[in-house]
Amino acid sequence: xxxxxxxxxxxxxxxxxxxxxxxxxxxxxxxxxxxxxxxxxxxxxxxxxxxxxxxxxxxxxxxxxxxxxxxxxxxxxxxxxxxxx
Numbered sequence: 494x495x496x497x498x499x500x501x502x503x504x505x506x507x508x509x510x511x512x513x514x515x516x517x518x519x520x521x522x523x524x525x526x527x528x529x530x531x532x533x534x535x536x537x538x539x540x541x542x543x544x545x546x547x548x549x550x551x552x553x554x555x556x557x558x559x560x561x562x563x564x565x566x567x568x569x570x571x572x573x574x575x576x577x578x
Contacts, residue, residue, distance in 0.1 A: 517547040520566060524555045526562035536572045 518532040523539055530536075533551045537544075538558060547556060548571055555565050 508557050517570065520567055520569070522567040524565050526557040526565070528555050529553070530555055532567055532570070534567050535569040536565040536566045539566040 497555045522532060524530065524536075530551055530553050533549070533570060535546050536549050536555070537546045540563065543558070543563075546568065547565075548569075549565075551553060557563070
């Protein structure tokens with residue numbers, strides 16, 4: 494059986510992604526209290542014993558919990574408050 498490759502055309506599709514989507518930090522990104530927030534969104538304390546979730550805007554300081562520094566993990570984007578700094 495002979496296959497004539499001239500009958501086949503391969504095409505590639507470029508995904509159109511906005512600049513803000515390309516610059517977003519991936520979900521799961523972690524930051525420590527007192528550091529600048531790299532991505533507007535909902536951040537959860539990275540301790541399974543604590544179920545605290547806060548909304549932090551990009552460029553703000555990551556909050557402390559009970560006066561102590563904690564690790565925060567990005568769990569969801571907040572698109573309406575997204576700021577490109």
